[in-house]
Amino acid sequence: MPKVEVNGLYKVFGSSPLQIIPLLKKGMNKATIFKKHKHNVGVNDISFTVQEGEVFVIMGFSGSGKSTLIRCLNRLIEPTGGSILIDGEDITKASTSRLREIRRKKIAMVFQNFGLLPHKTILENIAFGLEIQNISRSERNEKAAEMLKLVGLEGYENAKPAELSGGMQQRVGLARALATEADILLMDEAFSALDPLIRRDMQNELLSLQEKMKKTIIFITHDLDEALKIGDCIALMRDGEIVQTGPAEEILQNPADDYVSNFTQNVNRVEIITASSIMRRAEAIVLEKSGIRTAAHTMKELGISSIFVTDRSGVLLGIVTIDKVSGLIKKGTEALANIIDNDIQTVRPEASIDEIIPLFFQSNYPIAVIDDEGKLKGIIFKSTVLAGISGEKGECV
Amino acid sequence: MILNSKIPIGDVTENGIDWLTENYSEFFTGIRDSIETIIDGLFWFLISIPIPIFIALIVLIAWYLSSKGTAAFAGIGLFLIQNMGLWEKTMETLALVGAATLITLVIGLPLGILMSKSNIAEKILRPVLDFMQTMPAFVYLIPAVYFFDLGAVPGAVATIIFAMPPIVRLTNLGIRQVPGDVIEASKSFGATSWQLLFKVQVPLAVPTIMAGLNQTIMLSLSMVVISAMIGADGLGRVVYEGITQMNMGKGFEGGLAVVILAMLLDRITQSLSAEQNVSGKAYVKNLLAKRVKNKSV
Numbered sequence: 001m002p003k004v005e006v007n008g009l010y011k012v013f014g015s016s017p018l019q020i021i022p023l024l025k026k027g028m029n030k031a032t033i034f035k036k037h038k039h040n041v042g043v044n045d046i047s048f049t050v051q052e053g054e055v056f057v058i059m060g061f062s063g064s065g066k067s068t069l070i071r072c073l074n075r076l077i078e079p080t081g082g083s084i085l086i087d088g089e090d091i092t093k094a095s096t097s098r099l100r101e102i103r104r105k106k107i108a109m110v111f112q113n114f115g116l117l118p119h120k121t122i123l124e125n126i127a128f129g130l131e132i133q134n135i136s137r138s139e140r141n142e143k144a145a146e147m148l149k150l151v152g153l154e155g156y157e158n159a160k161p162a163e164l165s166g167g168m169q170q171r172v173g174l175a176r177a178l179a180t181e182a183d184i185l186l187m188d189e190a191f192s193a194l195d196p197l198i199r200r201d202m203q204n205e206l207l208s209l210q211e212k213m214k215k216t217i218i219f220i221t222h223d224l225d226e227a228l229k230i231g232d233c234i235a236l237m238r239d240g241e242i243v244q245t246g247p248a249e250e251i252l253q254n255p256a257d258d259y260v261s262n263f264t265q266n267v268n269r270v271e272i273i274t275a276s277s278i279m280r281r282a283e284a285i286v287l288e289k290s291g292i293r294t295a296a297h298t299m300k301e302l303g304i305s306s307i308f309v310t311d312r313s314g315v316l317l318g319i320v321t322i323d324k325v326s327g328l329i330k331k332g333t334e335a336l337a338n339i340i341d342n343d344i345q346t347v348r349p350e351a352s353i354d355e356i357i358p359l360f361f362q363s364n365y366p367i368a369v370i371d372d373e374g375k376l377k378g379i380i381f382k383s384t385v386l387a388g389i390s391g392e393k394g395e396c397v
Numbered sequence: 398m399i400l401n402s403k404i405p406i407g408d409v410t411e412n413g414i415d416w417l418t419e420n421y422s423e424f425f426t427g428i429r430d431s432i433e434t435i436i437d438g439l440f441w442f443l444i445s446i447p448i449p450i451f452i453a454l455i456v457l458i459a460w461y462l463s464s465k466g467t468a469a470f471a472g473i474g475l476f477l478i479q480n481m482g483l484w485e486k487t488m489e490t491l492a493l494v495g496a497a498t499l500i501t502l503v504i505g506l507p508l509g510i511l512m513s514k515s516n517i518a519e520k521i522l523r524p525v526l527d528f529m530q531t532m533p534a535f536v537y538l539i540p541a542v543y544f545f546d547l548g549a550v551p552g553a554v555a556t557i558i559f560a561m562p563p564i565v566r567l568t569n570l571g572i573r574q575v576p577g578d579v580i581e582a583s584k585s586f587g588a589t590s591w592q593l594l595f596k597v598q599v600p601l602a603v604p605t606i607m608a609g610l611n612q613t614i615m616l617s618l619s620m621v622v623i624s625a626m627i628g629a630d631g632l633g634r635v636v637y638e639g640i641t642q643m644n645m646g647k648g649f650e651g652g653l654a655v656v657i658l659a660m661l662l663d664r665i666t667q668s669l670s671a672e673q674n675v676s677g678k679a680y681v682k683n684l685l686a687k688r689v690k691n692k693s694v
């Protein structure tokens with residue numbers, strides 16, 4: 001069963017919206033209806049499904065109906081027609097109290113303008129969804145503190161939203177949504193108000209959270225790069241309709257019409273992938289602080305066979321492998337410095353994928369991404385590169 | 398078209414009031430007694446606080462909520478009042494204003510909330526509020542006396558009617574001003590309308606509501622002298638007697654006490670409406686922060 005299934009969804013704004021649906025079914029378009037009947041079509045006969053754990057991205061120019069569509073999914077906007085099945089239950093038929101239950105437990109939302117409560121502290125904001133459910137203060141604060149840590153905002157518990165930067169505020173928005181343990185996340189241009197660098201951070205963060213949490217995410221953006229980066233499946237909207245749905249690759253290769261190719265032109269998949277967009281967080285040990293035993297322990301914990309070594313300031317020194325480390329342990333010598341292999345390949349974060357691929361032929365280790373000062377920023381594995389090119393992280397219906 | 402005969406607005410009003418006083422006298426006596434109890438209770442509470450302690454408390458509150466300047470003003474002003482021998486009169490006035498404000502809040506806040514929630518209520522209440530506020534306050538005295546006899550109660554009632562509009566208006570405004578995205582976010586997490594109202598809208602409207610409270614208190618004070626004309630006690634009586642006895646000094650002293658009271662209440666309630674970085678609050682916050690830090694070290 002799909003997690004979310006939308007069938008023939010309509011939303012018409014105006015005084016008698018129901019009368020407009022037959023006209024739409026006959027094929028009258030949004031512009032004519034606006035001119036002749038003074039009704040505004042927000043969503044026009046939309047159907048799609050989202051599988052559990054999938055990231056479904058909705059794209060389209062301004063006014064194409066993205067926000068209207070996503071708000072229909074939790075009925076912040078009341079649909080005019082059609083059905084929305086969440087775990088098989090048609091929520092368009094849900095009673096007010098059932099709907100409230102669904103909003104509390106199943107669907108959480110992250111907003112473009114954050115929508116934080118200015119009079120509450122960060123911790124209280126994160127706990128807000130739980131407070132609404134009348135969960136006791138101690139229990140909800142505990143959960144909120146956990147989420148706060150998850151999004152990296154320790155120390156800001158008692159700050160007010162206005163004291164935080166945009167990026168930090170959106171982390172709060174995300175943490176608030178995660179705190180309710182809803183398994184569907186609706187994100188309406190959640191990162192659009194952030195500057196590009198922060199935005200990229202947030203995308204990476206969402207991806208790494210998603211790896212752990214496997215939420216079902218419906219994400220709106222009008223940035224194609226963002227869509228390609230985080231989406232398993234992309235839907236393109238125009239005038240309230242979905243023009244094309246499919247995995248990123250398919251949309252890039254076979255645009256359904258000019259509107260779609262307009263969106264996707266100038267995008268060369270191989271070029272737009274940079275080292276920073278596919279790298280994973282680097283697990284590394286610090287030379288001065290670690291002996292061979294820490295190295296062995298860390299590798300065992302992470303289940304990896306080699307690990308990068310940096311100095312105290314994060315500058316990359318080289319890599320050590322598990323065989324060499326265990327060899328040393330058997331011999332009883334301690335000096336980690338002696339077995340560091342510095343025959344590793346490194347790239348800059350902005351390096352494109354065609355610079356990266358050849359490096360794998362020259363080295364057996366993962367590739368290290370370093371900045372101008374030689375500090376380790378991330379790691380790229382062979383498998384990630386391949387996944388990055390093919391663009392297919394999963395099937396999508 | 399000009400009518401020759403006069404439309405009997407005045408007569409009808411008078412007859413209506415007569416009818417009400419005759420048929421609902423118990424109702425009005427009940428209200429009268431309750432308001433009287435509140436005013437008296439408040440007065441006895443205020444007068445039972447020893448003067449030095451009272452002054453010290455007000456100075457502290459002024460410093461905490463407003464500024465050192467206000468605190469100094471409070472100290473000097475209250476000392477002056479005591480020195481002029483007007484302490485008891487001032488407490489009577491304070492009790493009258495306090496009771497009127499309290500009742501105004503109890504009626505005005507729900508009305509303001511209702512007005513913010515329903516466009517129909519807003520359409521109906523808006524002209525009523527305009528009427529209440531622009532009708533010269535003297536006019537309220539007549540029916541107030543009719544219904545409630547002479548004394549502090551009709552004064553309080555006239556004051557309540559006259560001072561009600563700002564609190565209703567600003568409660569409405571404050572709630573309507575809460576940003577749509579905050580409300581949307583709260584709904585998306587499954588807030589009920591009550592939760593939305595009391596956890597989001599009202600808290601966010603508090604500064605605006607406080608601005609309304611400030612105006613309400615100021616309007617109440619402006620009624621003090623007028624109420625004295627129908628027998629309310631307090632500073633108004635002092636001023637009123639000053640006028641009728643052509644006693645310039647007495648009238649001025651009473652007036653001065655009213656001004657001091659007004660300025661004090663204004664400064665203190667104004668600071669509630671704006672989250673300023675007031676000296677006292679910042680100082681206390683710092684102290685607390687330091688204590689917590691020391692504890693955790």
Ligand SMILES: Nc1ncnc2c1ncn2[C@@H]1O[C@H](COP(=O)(O)OP(=O)(O)OP(=O)(O)O)[C@@H](O)[C@H]1O
Nearest residue numbers: 013040041042060061062063064065066067068069
């Ligand atoms: N409350 C409303 N009343 C009338 N029309 C509306 C309302 N909300 C949205 N619309 C209309 O519905 C259409 C879709 O709007 P929507 O906000 O969903 O677009 P969008 O794709 O989210 O745009 P953007 O990228 O600018 O956020 C637009 O034509 C808009 O004018």
Ligand SMILES: [Mg+2]
Nearest residue numbers: 066067068188
């Ligand atoms: Mg939008």
